[in-house]
Amino acid sequence: MSDSGLSVRRITVLGATGSIGISTLDVIARHPGRYRVEALSAYSRMEVLAAQAAASRARAVVVPDDAAAARFAAAWPAGAGGLPEVRVGAQALADTAADPASDTVMAAIVGAAGLPSALAAARAGKRVLLANKEALVVAGVLFMDAVREHGAELLPIDSEHNAIFQCLPRGGARAHAPRQPAAGVRRLLLTASGGPFRTRPLHELDEVTPDQACAHPNWSMGRKISVDSATMLNKGLEVIEAHWLFAMPASRISVVVHPQSVVHSMVEYDDGSVLAQLGQPDMRTPIAYGLAFPDRIEAGVTALDLARLGRLDFEDPDFARFPCLRLAFQALEAGQGACVALNAANEVAVDAFLRGGLRYTHIPAAIESVLDATAGRAAPEASLDALLACDAHARACARDRIGRLTAGA
Numbered sequence: 001m002s003d004s005g006l007s008v009r010r011i012t013v014l015g016a017t018g019s020i021g022i023s024t025l026d027v028i029a030r031h032p033g034r035y036r037v038e039a040l041s042a043y044s045r046m047e048v049l050a051a052q053a054a055a056s057r058a059r060a061v062v063v064p065d066d067a068a069a070a071r072f073a074a075a076w077p078a079g080a081g082g083l084p085e086v087r088v089g090a091q092a093l094a095d096t097a098a099d100p101a102s103d104t105v106m107a108a109i110v111g112a113a114g115l116p117s118a119l120a121a122a123r124a125g126k127r128v129l130l131a132n133k134e135a136l137v138v139a140g141v142l143f144m145d146a147v148r149e150h151g152a153e154l155l156p157i158d159s160e161h162n163a164i165f166q167c168l169p170r171g172g173a174r175a176h177a178p179r180q181p182a183a184g185v186r187r188l189l190l191t192a193s194g195g196p197f198r199t200r201p202l203h204e205l206d207e208v209t210p211d212q213a214c215a216h217p218n219w220s221m222g223r224k225i226s227v228d229s230a231t232m233l234n235k236g237l238e239v240i241e242a243h244w245l246f247a248m249p250a251s252r253i254s255v256v257v258h259p260q261s262v263v264h265s266m267v268e269y270d271d272g273s274v275l276a277q278l279g280q281p282d283m284r285t286p287i288a289y290g291l292a293f294p295d296r297i298e299a300g301v302t303a304l305d306l307a308r309l310g311r312l313d314f315e316d317p318d319f320a321r322f323p324c325l326r327l328a329f330q331a332l333e334a335g336q337g338a339c340v341a342l343n344a345a346n347e348v349a350v351d352a353f354l355r356g357g358l359r360y361t362h363i364p365a366a367i368e369s370v371l372d373a374t375a376g377r378a379a380p381e382a383s384l385d386a387l388l389a390c391d392a393h394a395r396a397c398a399r400d401r402i403g404r405l406t407a408g409a
């Protein structure tokens with residue numbers, strides 16, 4: 001129990017060294033009597049992890065291999081006391097997600113690599129703060145069934161889905177994994193910033209650099225999701241994410257471009273009402289909402305000054321400029337196998353682009369080519385191993401297609 005009589009929540013942060021992980025620890029640190037950090041995970045940034053574990057007094061950390069464990073130990077600050085327990089490897093990550101020592105898991109690993117641990121947290125019946133949207137894209141049925149079967153409490157952290165969750169009717173907000181759309185809801189409206197290239201002349205897109213693609217106009221995020229925002233594949237992944245979270249058919253999910261990223265998304269009701277959630281583009285707001293739900297806590301976010309902002313703009317998405325958005329709607333229509341392929345191809349293509357091995361404009365070309373090559377390949381929805389095998393196959397296919405694209409570039 002904390003001084004205020006609340007029971008202390010014990011939090012595990014998976015992907016602690018990333019953008020979401022850092023913001024999560026920032027919110028937690030503002031409420032020391034309310035939260036206790038149980039475990040943290042990281043992949044490459046061992047110095048950051050050591051500093052975080054020392055500052056938060058985490059009981060355990062999870063790292064990918066023995067070399068990382070040695071780097072973690074070497075980076076442990078003098079005077080910080082004894083090392084936390086250091087756990088190593090992918091199985092340790094899933095085991096830590098399921099460990100009864102924590103009651104809440106922030107799933108903030110980037111990409112499909114975050115699926116097994118997020119699923120393990122759901123299967124352990126935890127409060128799952130889901131930032132890792134790829135988990136739902138790759139394994140929508142499996143993940144939502146796990147939430148239902150194991151009584152997990154799923155709270156969307158992705159800003160748009162968190163906004164929709166806040167705008168849904170009270171019954172909908174209590175249901176953690178609905179099987180049908182909330183009563184009275186006509187449509188979900190996902191807002192999209194349009195990213196850094198919303199108005200860039202199309203002929204210039206061939207030459208844009210990774211740093212330009214990662215320069216999001218409003219949000220500070222990891223590099224992979226930043227590129228996804230530039231191509232709008234991020235919004236495509238979010239349409240699929242909304243489909244699973246809110247049991248909403250694709251035909252009732254719309255995307256509206258809103259360059260200011262102040263309206264985080266909206267719910268349209270049968271009577272014509274549209275409810276929106278507004279706020280600064282700062283992920284500490286949805287993170288604090290998920291941590292404290294159903295309470296509200298201070299998150300360190302500055303107040304929104306609408307008069308100073310002056311205007312809010314909206315426009316339809318341009319599918320010619322953003323072909324990835326069209327590909328995502330097509331994948332959702334085609335089924336789970338296509339969603340796995342869409343995500344895998346995108347992860348491989350974005351990684352190649354960030355490493356300087358693929359043109360920006362070849363990202364949608366690579367994804368489309370993998371979707372064509374894997375069309376009709378079913379993904380057994382109920383098995384993690386089968387889904388991961390489909391993922392591996394699509395990645396191999398993507399590497400092959402990217403090799404051909406760059407050879408012909």
Ligand SMILES: NC(=O)C1=CN([C@@H]2O[C@H](COP(=O)(O)OP(=O)(O)OC[C@H]3O[C@@H](n4cnc5c(N)ncnc54)[C@H](OP(=O)(O)O)[C@@H]3O)[C@@H](O)[C@H]2O)C=CC1
Nearest residue numbers: 015017018019020042043044045109110113131132221222
């Ligand atoms: N950033 C944001 O504002 C938002 C992010 N999201 C989603 O949240 C997730 C995290 O995004 P973001 O924080 O930006 O990403 P970052 O790239 O900033 O951080 C990713 C985290 O995952 C770890 N990681 C990377 N690869 C692996 C791997 N193979 N196995 C285990 N851990 C790994 C990284 O460790 P290390 O750093 O040590 O290498 C890091 O802790 C993504 O799914 C993203 O789509 C959703 C909405 C908003």
Ligand SMILES: CC(=O)[C@@H](O)[C@H](O)COP(=O)(O)O
Nearest residue numbers: 158159192193194195229234
């Ligand atoms: C902060 C967040 O949730 C991101 O997913 C954000 O939505 C990216 O912005 P756009 O994809 O709208 O550019």
Ligand SMILES: [Mn+2]
Nearest residue numbers: 158159160238
């Ligand atoms: Mn988002």
